[in-house]
Amino acid sequence: MDVYSLKNYIIDNPECIEIILEKSGFYNISIRDDEIIMQGYVDAIQPSEKGKPYINIIDWKTSSKFSGKKLDEAGRQLLMYKLGLESTTNLKVDKIMWFMIKYLYVCWKLKNGNMKKKMCNRGKWVSEMRKTLEKDMSNLDIAEFEIELLLDKAVEDNNLNCLPKEVQQKYSLEDCFVEYEATEEKVAELKQYVINTVYKIESKGKDSSEWKPVEITKYDSFYCATLCNHRGHCEYYKKFLNENSDSFEKKKDKFDLENLFG
Structure with a gap:
């Protein structure tokens, strides 16, 4: 299990905070009788203000911000990290949150003395x-x-x-840190979601015709080009690349031309 750590010095606070980055491992989570084993990569683990053994889990988000239904869908990932760490270590998770890198909070005091915060594009x-x-x-x-x-x-x-x-x-x-509340109801929903998803996968055969591919809209689709372990031999992705190869080359040439002069 590779763990990278760094010392992060905050300009306004000379206190040195140790952060663990990209902690990976197999999480043995008891969510059904025969246990489902998940593998996860936690972006960052930070000591909690509560002290040992409490920690905070941080997930970097470079461009996203969530609301409504999408908030809970994205929150499943944080909940999974929490369950994984608590089931395989002696750590206790205090907070789970996103660090919205693209955004920041602008803070100012109102006439009534209350502080106001507005999330803005950094x-x-x-x-x-x-x-x-x-x-x-x-x-x-x-x-x-x-x-x-x-x-x-x-x-x-x-x-x-x-x-x-x-x-x-x-x-x-x-x-811009956005905390996600880990309630018992949300944890129960996550477990049921994982169970249902695993059952859905296991109920299908190996025939690719039974699987509906994701919608591919660009050649560097983050999911298809980076996340999917089948990208090297996925017939749908190969077909999409072949059918759109001319337009991709034109875009690449245009990009190269625009960057000739820095």
């Missing part, structure tokens, strides 16, 4: 906060045209460095 958060910033600027002794110029500059730079100190000091940024 690469264009000033643009998404522009109307709120404009209201703050309008309360200062600044001409309207100058406000627009300053905000244009702030949006371009994606920071508040050019804005008055009164505005800069009002806002702070936090990394």
Whole structure:
């Protein structure tokens, strides 16, 4: 079992936090009489504020954010990590959460003293906060045209460095961690979901005609090109690549041309 660890120094906090990355292993989870063995790769394990033996499980998400039904569907993965670690180690899982790398929280204090947080795209958060910033600027002794110029500059730079100190000091940024609640009902639903999925797989034969392929829309589909263990001999993926080879080459040539000058 390969475990990689690093020391992560937080700028605003000199405390050194050890994080375990990509912890892999076979998880023997008792969810039916003959036990189903799952293999998982936990993106990161962090010590909990509760101290030993409690830990937090973190799953990196580079572009996704979830809501509604998709939230619970994505939450199954976190619950699986929790069950796996608790069934194979002496660790106790305190929190399970996603780190939304593409997003951050913009934080500021309201007039009533309450703090407000807004999830924004990390690469264009000033643009998404522009109307709120404009209201703050309008309360200062600044001409309207100058406000627009300053905000244009702030949006371009994606920071508040050019804005008055009164505005800069009002806002702070936090990394976007989204916690998922691990209730008994959700754990029971996960176990039943796994059982049903395994039964569904076992009920089908080896004849490929019994299996409906996923919808493939691009040659570098993350599932087909990266996750699927059958990608090397999948007849559906090969057929898709052959039928679209010309368009793929054109896209590749265009990409190469666009990147010639850095």
